[in-house]
Amino acid sequence: MKEYTAIKELPYYEELDFYKKQKRIVLQNCGLIDPEKIDDYIEKKGYQAAAKAITQMKSKEIIEEVKKSGLRGRGGGGFPTGLKWQFAKDAEGEKKYIVCNADEGDPGAFMDRSLLEGDPHKLLEGMMIAAYAIDADEGYIYVRAEYPLAIRRLKKAISQAEELGLLGENIFGTEFNFKIHIKEGAGAFVCGEETALMASIEGKRGTPTSRPPYPAQSGLWGKPTNINNVETYANIPFIIDNGAEEFNKFGTENSSGTKVFALTGKIKNTGLVEVPMGLSLRDIIYDIGGGITDDKGFKAVQTGGPSGGCIPAEQLDLKIDYDSLKEIGAMMGSGGMVVMDEDTCMVDVARFFLTFTQSESCGKCTPCRLGTKRMLEILERITEGEGKKGDIEKLEQLGKVIKEASLCGLGQTAPNPVLTTIKYFRDEYEAHINDKKCPAGQCDALKGSYVIDEDHCIGCGQCKTVCPADAITGKKQKAHTIDPEACISCGACAEVCPVNAISN
Amino acid sequence: MKEIIIDGNSYKFDPGQTVLEVARGNDIDIPTLCYSEHLSITGACRMCLVENKENGSLETACTLPARDGLEVETDNDKIYDARKTVLDLILSDHPMTCMTCEANGDCQLQDLAYQFDIEESSYGSKKEDRFELEERNSFIVYDPDKCILCGKCVRADSELQCSDAIEFSERGFKTKVAAAFDEGLGGEDSSCVFCGLCVENCPTAALSYKPARKKGREYELRKQRTTCGYCGVGCQVELNIKGNEVIKVDSVYDDTAPNPDGEMCVKGRFAYGFIDSPDRLKYPLIKKDGEFVESSWDEALDYIADNLSRIRDEHGGREIGALSSARCTNEENYIMQKFMRAVMKTNSVEHCARL
Numbered sequence: 094m095k096e097y098t099a100i101k102e103l104p105y106y107e108e109l110d111f112y113k114k115q116k117r118i119v120l121q122n123c124g125l126i127d128p129e130k131i132d133d134y135i136e137k138k139g140y141q142a143a144a145k146a147i148t149q150m151k152s153k154e155i156i157e158e159v160k161k162s163g164l165r166g167r168g169g170g171g172f173p174t175g176l177k178w179q180f181a182k183d184a185e186g187e188k189k190y191i192v193c194n195a196d197e198g199d200p201g202a203f204m205d206r207s208l209l210e211g212d213p214h215k216l217l218e219g220m221m222i223a224a225y226a227i228d229a230d231e232g233y234i235y236v237r238a239e240y241p242l243a244i245r246r247l248k249k250a251i252s253q254a255e256e257l258g259l260l261g262e263n264i265f266g267t268e269f270n271f272k273i274h275i276k277e278g279a280g281a282f283v284c285g286e287e288t289a290l291m292a293s294i295e296g297k298r299g300t301p302t303s304r305p306p307y308p309a310q311s312g313l314w315g316k317p318t319n320i321n322n323v324e325t326y327a328n329i330p331f332i333i334d335n336g337a338e339e340f341n342k343f344g345t346e347n348s349s350g351t352k353v354f355a356l357t358g359k360i361k362n363t364g365l366v367e368v369p370m371g372l373s374l375r376d377i378i379y380d381i382g383g384g385i386t387d388d389k390g391f392k393a394v395q396t397g398g399p400s401g402g403c404i405p406a407e408q409l410d411l412k413i414d415y416d417s418l419k420e421i422g423a424m425m426g427s428g429g430m431v432v433m434d435e436d437t438c439m440v441d442v443a444r445f446f447l448t449f450t451q452s453e454s455c456g457k458c459t460p461c462r463l464g465t466k467r468m469l470e471i472l473e474r475i476t477e478g479e480g481k482k483g484d485i486e487k488l489e490q491l492g493k494v495i496k497e498a499s500l501c502g503l504g505q506t507a508p509n510p511v512l513t514t515i516k517y518f519r520d521e522y523e524a525h526i527n528d529k530k531c532p533a534g535q536c537d538a539l540k541g542s543y544v545i546d547e548d549h550c551i552g553c554g555q556c557k558t559v560c561p562a563d564a565i566t567g568k569k570q571k572a573h574t575i576d577p578e579a580c581i582s583c584g585a586c587a588e589v590c591p592v593n594a595i596s597n
Numbered sequence: 598m599k600e601i602i603i604d605g606n607s608y609k610f611d612p613g614q615t616v617l618e619v620a621r622g623n624d625i626d627i628p629t630l631c632y633s634e635h636l637s638i639t640g641a642c643r644m645c646l647v648e649n650k651e652n653g654s655l656e657t658a659c660t661l662p663a664r665d666g667l668e669v670e671t672d673n674d675k676i677y678d679a680r681k682t683v684l685d686l687i688l689s690d691h692p693m694t695c696m697t698c699e700a701n702g703d704c705q706l707q708d709l710a711y712q713f714d715i716e717e718s719s720y721g722s723k724k725e726d727r728f729e730l731e732e733r734n735s736f737i738v739y740d741p742d743k744c745i746l747c748g749k750c751v752r753a754d755s756e757l758q759c760s761d762a763i764e765f766s767e768r769g770f771k772t773k774v775a776a777a778f779d780e781g782l783g784g785e786d787s788s789c790v791f792c793g794l795c796v797e798n799c800p801t802a803a804l805s806y807k808p809a810r811k812k813g814r815e816y817e818l819r820k821q822r823t824t825c826g827y828c829g830v831g832c833q834v835e836l837n838i839k840g841n842e843v844i845k846v847d848s849v850y851d852d853t854a855p856n857p858d859g860e861m862c863v864k865g866r867f868a869y870g871f872i873d874s875p876d877r878l879k880y881p882l883i884k885k886d887g888e889f890v891e892s893s894w895d896e897a898l899d900y901i902a903d904n905l906s907r908i909r910d911e912h913g914g915r916e917i918g919a920l921s922s923a924r925c926t927n928e929e930n931y932i933m934q935k936f937m938r939a940v941m942k943t944n945s946v947e948h949c950a951r952l
Contacts, residue, residue, distance in 0.1 A: 281768070298765060303640040303660035456746065456765070456772030457641050463686035466770045467720045487719075494682040497655045497675075498643045 397426025461504030914942030
């Protein structure tokens with residue numbers, strides 16, 4: 094008889110290091126249900142929170158419950174959700190709108206996408222409850238056109254919900270009506286900013302407008318509007334179903350609940366993780382993420398996407414919540430977490446992120462349109478070995494003004510990667526500018542010529558063979574030398590050297 | 598009474614007023630580039646930053662609503678640094694060609710550079726043009742390299758003229774203002790009617806009047822307010838005269854005028870060439886022996902009266918028709934048709950505007 098011992102050894106989810114410290118509220122059903130079947134969602138207590146809210150609760154009670162839960166906007170701003178709903182509820186107007194921001198634009202971030210693709214009904218349920226709470230009867234989901242599967246599943250989910258009468262008129266036999274439309278975004282990062290997003294829904298150019306008036310007073314088509322992101326709405330069913338107290342068991346005093354992060358970069362376990370707020374970076378990177386790829390040294394982690402900040406190793410024990418991140422110059426953002434190892438050049442990282450925000454600037458306000466451009470030019474000069482004395486101070490001064498003077502969140506946060514890398518890795522900037530050296534060896538223009546350590550060279554001649562510039566001379570079995578004038582710093586020699594005798 | 602505190606002093610305000618409006622109403626200087634009292638507010642240029650003392654943040658005075666107890670500062674080191682940096686950035690993308698520029702002496706950007714003492718941008722000045730000059734029409738030249746993207750032209754075009762002929766195109770650093778399909782203001786799909794209000798609102802020389810180019814600059818021009826003679830509306834306009842020649846026609850901003858926000862049409866703005874035309878009629882002409890001959894007004898009016906009476910008496914009023922001009926007032930046109938119907942006994946009256 095064959096023994097199936099292997100089965101016994103298979104661990105449960107909770108036993109895996111990757112899942113041990115996670116708490117899944119938002120992603121609870123992702124991967125476990127068929128997102129295209131509404132019955133699957135209903136079986137997992139789906140739409141019970143909506144039923145409870147709409148048939149048993151007054152809108153005031155719902156808003157109070159959300160306030161008590163301490164839920165804050167998961168799109169990055171961290172504004173208390175209950176308060177936002179209160180403003181929209183209190184605003185005068187016959188017609189009100191609910192808008193869901195699913196314009197997830199941070200490179201490497203796909204929290205919203207996973208939820209839209211894996212559990213679309215949870216979002217619809219969250220939006221329904223919000224609509225009922227603020228007296229809205231129409232909602233829009235603004236989702237990136239680059240997420241075709243998410244759009245397909247959302248459409249399917251909406252039509253299924255309509256068929257069952259969960260969306261439409263007289264929902265649950267009450268007088269509450271609610272319909273949801275999908276608006277596909279055309280790929281502008283700035284349309285993740287709420288006023289630009291609403292302009293885009295209205296068919297206008299996607300540029301932000303000054304607040305006040307806030308969307309709660311004058312939003313979509315000038316009507317009172319509540320706008321939250323996908324993850325925020327997805328937390329609502331849990332809060333209504335289980336109560337604010339249950340939700341408050343997770344997280345910290347001022348940042349309750351969980352947060353989904355997209356772990357990426359030089360880390361062993363990449364992917365989405367949902368953790369209670371207040372977990373340390375170390376827990377996330379080493380316990381959940383399994384540490385740095387190839388067991389190299391940890392250098393920094395970029396949180397909050399391209400407009401977030403770089404957090405250095407000294408801050409590894411930082412408890413992750415809205416306020417602690419803001420305090421050190423970074424931000425929660427929508428939850429991107431890019432891990433960097435010791436081989437990463439921090440000046441180059443700042444240049445990379447600023448390239449993104451600069452090209453995504455809408456061009457409306459001066460500091461963002463021209464300021465990020467000038468900052469990028471300075472960074473490009475530094476990485477190309479043409480940095481000048483005073484560049485760091487100029488970046489700091491300009492970065493400060495761009496943050497203070499820009500019209501919308503994009504400009505107000507765009508300098509963060511530059512300012513935080515200067516704050517924590519100033520020596521790297523100085524090495525680039527003063528010594529014309531890139532300490533991490535990443536900036537091509539700053540790579541010096543390669544040198545052979547004569548004591549270690551075994552004279553195998555492999556380097557000589559691969560050198561494309563014929564810069565290496567030496568006899569067999571004798572130490573070789575590189576002509577620094579002829580060397581083009583390609584590094585081919587160092588790669589083939591069997592005894593690691595070549596460096597730059 | 599509701600009061601706002603600006604630079605330590607309390608000021609009363611009307612509901613709906615912004616900090617900028619209250620400040621300017623009390624002679625407190627706050628620089629602006631994208632603001633116009635005739636247009637909607639956009640908050641794009643960021644020159645009017647003031648410090649909100651409640652939280653120390655910088656906010657644009659043009660968008661910040663005045664409210665009771667609000668305390669702002671309009672001038673301190675932080676504000677100065679931010680404004681100067683913004684200006685410095687604008688100048689880093691603006692050609693330093695004041696020497697030959699049409700707007701020299703009449704340029705808000707130049708004035709601010711003078712005020713903030715910026716001779717050249719600290720980021721280096723713009724050496725090469727990034728855009729092509731747009732001058733494929735007869736009236737307006739657009740130089741995107743001089744454009745600071747304040748958007749006043751776009752708003753004036755959309756909100757006052759209601760043409761919606763221009764909009765921002767591209768985005769970020771590449772943004773410029775363009776007509777439909779970037780075919781120019783005179784392009785096939787352009788809805789531009791060449792009212793010139795965009796030029797009027799431009800704070801630099803990004804937009805300029807083509808017929809006036811190289812004919813004189815602000816400080817050389819004599820200004821004469823007058824009433825446009827082209828129709829009965831009576832728009833107020835301002836002639837810009839050098840020597841004895843009209844160089845261009847600017848808007849007048851007067852709440853009592855029929856065009857309070859400086860609105861004009863293509864005729865009032867550009868059709869002033871007749872003033873100095875050698876073909877212009879200066880005396881009545883009467884055709885004698887097949888030739889037009891100069892005459893006096895008395896002779897001409899007698900001639901008309903005699904002949905109109907004769908034709909009416911001999912052939913009846915139906916043989917007479919009158920065509921009057923859109924350049925006359927409503928009252929004059931009324932008198933014309935009344936005279937024709939009552940005195941000349943004809944219904945054949947017409948007006949040149951009924952095309």
